[in-house]
Amino acid sequence: MTESTRSRALAHVGSVELFTPTPDESLEFFTAILAMDRVGQRGDSVFLHAWDDYERFTVKLTAAATSGVGRTYLRAAGPDSLSGLVDRLEATGRAGRWVDDELGIGAAYLVDDPDGHEIGLYWETERYVAPPELRPALKNQAARFPGRGANVRRLDHVNYLAADIAPNAGFLADGLGAMLTEQIATVDGPPAAVWFTLSDKTYDLVYSADWTGSHGRLHHVAFATDTREDILRAADVCLENGIHIETGPHKHAIQQTFFLYVWEPGGNRIELCNAGARLMLAPDWPAVTWTPEERAKGQAWGLQTIPTFHTHGTPPVDVGE
């Protein structure tokens, strides 16, 4: 896993499904605080769109008995890339199945990562068309700038928890052709966390060790804002609206992301993030490995990581968390 390779068969993370036991409050969070708009509803799910997402939806919010992450959709770089990926997965014993059941998405090939998170690979997509009241002033933007709350521009990344990091990292690298960019080493075991990119962003998919040994859980889903100031303002907005601020705003040492972590009312951890002008332009980036000693220094500007960051995941599990 130290040598990075990338197939570019996948273009980017398209959308993610979140489960919530408090659908009304969660919906209010995504629309009023994050500034997304409702673009559809099916059964227990509401579809939400961030203002500069070119596709039909960004988040599928599904009422459920508990919190957690559902399907994550990854868009292929082209139709041939998608079929190539499927061949590769099937050849390596990781076969999935085709479905065609999602709003705004054509046929999707569903596979589970080794930890049990469901991934949907797709090419065909419905381009978002803003309704008249959300039509942007500038035609190179998906919807009008909302001017409310945190104004998140787009989905940025998904950070899963996994009981065993190594096979999941292998799935991303070998199965999906993602490139490892940074990782946290442990003294004598597998990495404690791995950051992979599909794109020119420095990461799109992350695995952190699930200390409970559970499967299929979520650490957080992140949305990108245009500026760090948007994130500072989001902290004010969360404070005023009673949203639990877990930690931040501050800057990660790893990946140097400027961050704010909050818990949406359903319990899922949400990150607002900004990367400045940092991109992963190198096609042959040697992954950066952080040692436990380096990690002990805390975040970039010295903030110690708070305990819940290592213990809270969704859905919650009953191990004294």
Next chain:
Amino acid sequence: MTESTRSRALAHVGSVELFTPTPDESLEFFTAILAMDRVGQRGDSVFLHAWDDYERFTVKLTAAATSGVGRTYLRAAGPDSLSGLVDRLEATGRAGRWVDDELGIGAAYLVDDPDGHEIGLYWETERYVAPPELRPALKNQAARFPGRGANVRRLDHVNYLAADIAPNAGFLADGLGAMLTEQIATVDGPPAAVWFTLSDKTYDLVYSADWTGSHGRLHHVAFATDTREDILRAADVCLENGIHIETGPHKHAIQQTFFLYVWEPGGNRIELCNAGARLMLAPDWPAVTWTPEERAKGQAWGLQTIPTFHTHGTPPVDVGE
């Protein structure tokens, strides 16, 4: 040129050479104002490195009789991509030649675009290693954050002037596999300007019409800052240091870039730019075409484009500019 395709054979713009008739003053601009560091010298050229460039150098500043742009280096996505590109160029009658003469770069295949700008395609590169006094506190960063002037993080894009846009756009699309993302249409002629991307940035290479009919000239070279605030501060710094501010800070309607244009002492136009969280994630982006009527509205917030933006290029030509 309306249908976008991308081969991803090229990864990103690597570096660019600028000519200057005032080498000392230009060097002072790039080091004190833009916050680059000197990393080498050969003959009449000084090599400069922006603080988060993973390669050996970002700008090659060459003393010359006049201003303008020299070689632009584009890094391939891999060794096979590079040989594939060369085959493609030679098959389409746009053959170049191999050289191996540049600091920090392996073998490069040189081709001229139809307008005469020299392009160097390469794969092998020397990774930048910071000297002790510039070693960064965070190991995932190339050099330490300078904390001076405009603190530009990396090269962003090159905007050429071309007497005839169409063949150059064709060269980028068909020869290099770049994807057209936005363009300015004219009433009944070829586009007045075209924006192409190699990466997930919304553009890397741009052609604007050269009203003088000259060849091989430069409109501007742009460097990315982490924040819009960095650009506002850069305007203060340029003001204090007598650097000519041509226009901005403001926001482009096209590509929505937050910009500041200044003229470095040698006469070349330099842009400082910030894109926020805007990226070109869609692999099948339908190019946005701006009409003359839309252009007449000025920049995003209504600023009228100043006349020199349409007339000044480097090197200067004697047509009453």
Next chain:
Amino acid sequence: MTESTRSRALAHVGSVELFTPTPDESLEFFTAILAMDRVGQRGDSVFLHAWDDYERFTVKLTAAATSGVGRTYLRAAGPDSLSGLVDRLEATGRAGRWVDDELGIGAAYLVDDPDGHEIGLYWETERYVAPPELRPALKNQAARFPGRGANVRRLDHVNYLAADIAPNAGFLADGLGAMLTEQIATVDGPPAAVWFTLSDKTYDLVYSADWTGSHGRLHHVAFATDTREDILRAADVCLENGIHIETGPHKHAIQQTFFLYVWEPGGNRIELCNAGARLMLAPDWPAVTWTPEERAKGQAWGLQTIPTFHTHGTPPVDVGE
């Protein structure tokens, strides 16, 4: 007028009345774009409160046949200061009259400046108490942070037009004890504009020459935002909402204010401003005088002042403006 003196008898600008021929649209502008809240209504007037104003209201928006400025309220530094001011005004032949007719304000002494703008001096004021739904999370703040539009924090200054600057400047300096901080000189006449402060802000009240020779008109009313980023975002919000952006965002050379000028739907010019950490701490500041040559350089970063900035005032007058 070159020697500055200040009595500190007045503490700050309290509120201002604006007339609008389009009350519904103007109300929408002040609530949705500037993020003020309605706090009262009387007759044709709606009272609006900016989120950190400690007093009952910030703007009184009055439906009228045309646009323009009504009464400006200035709060005294104390009850004795107010009576001292009244004595001073009456002693210098500028007697006014006491009224007690305003929402949230006790007895006010009304005087007209020489150009005819109505000024109300008062001490007693009703402290703003947020209703439950607007109660702030932090008790040292008047109302909760709105998280919408431009999020203006408070009223900043009022800039009047006056047919003859000198007597109005004299009224501020001698009548009200304000301190001149900056001014624009003309070649051989009276100043073209004067900036006066009552507080530690660098200006609170401004007069600009009214080229039409009219009386009692308004150049603009300004509201302060916490950051320059708020102003950049406000420009996006105005763009999306069809609000006319006259000029900016940019930085004034005079007073160094970061600004955005828009016209509210009723026609009145509104400035959003940010001063950074710049304050007028010196009690003996020698006024800065800008020459016509210095003014010709444009704004701080070189932007040329647009013609309407010199011609548009409210109410409009029929002289070919």
Next chain:
Amino acid sequence: MTESTRSRALAHVGSVELFTPTPDESLEFFTAILAMDRVGQRGDSVFLHAWDDYERFTVKLTAAATSGVGRTYLRAAGPDSLSGLVDRLEATGRAGRWVDDELGIGAAYLVDDPDGHEIGLYWETERYVAPPELRPALKNQAARFPGRGANVRRLDHVNYLAADIAPNAGFLADGLGAMLTEQIATVDGPPAAVWFTLSDKTYDLVYSADWTGSHGRLHHVAFATDTREDILRAADVCLENGIHIETGPHKHAIQQTFFLYVWEPGGNRIELCNAGARLMLAPDWPAVTWTPEERAKGQAWGLQTIPTFHTHGTPPVDVGE
């Protein structure tokens, strides 16, 4: 102490003296990181000027056996205000003495606060005149914008430690006419900290309880930056330069200041602060009192106050700190 009154006899904090056992390293910190310039030297003291201070110097840095705070200078609002203050102090048994020994300052009346911090009251001051190489482009600014490090604009406030808060608060309110704006209450004792203003800033002088029972010590000296972004950048700069970041960037609940606390090499705690557009315009502000329960919530966005913030002061004392 619950009723606030203000005489406005003092205008603002003028400058402060800091002692350092590591004068060379401290000087480097103030010049390279905070971006001050040397403006004089006398004996073991170097005088430093922040770029928009209208007076001769901002900080007097004095080599000494240990760290701590020396004289704090407060500028009077006028010559009569100064003599009135002196009369008041002498009448209340708090007599001091006149000296005339400081660079750039005329006669100063020295008094000790009850805890033993030396305060110098003065009116006559030498206006800072920038040398040619530091002359600003805009004439309403003291020196040119440095464009390096944290770019602090001016001194903001001094926060003393005091063994017994009450008499020192009484000294500020009754002796100097300062106005209490916020305070931290204890369950059944005197306040744990008090914030007083002389100006329209929300605070200029602060006392925090010295848990060691020592006298004359310093909690921190604060400098204002124009933006929060300047503070975020300062954190990067401190990180790169090995400056100890104690806590932040974050936002205080009390006074809502956006802050970064670092320890300069001599050990003194330095705050970089930004207040946005928050000002103390009300002349009759009822002081805000924070209860221990409210304090337990941490800073504005939930950050818990780190232990050293309550234990570290300068000079250090030998009580197991």
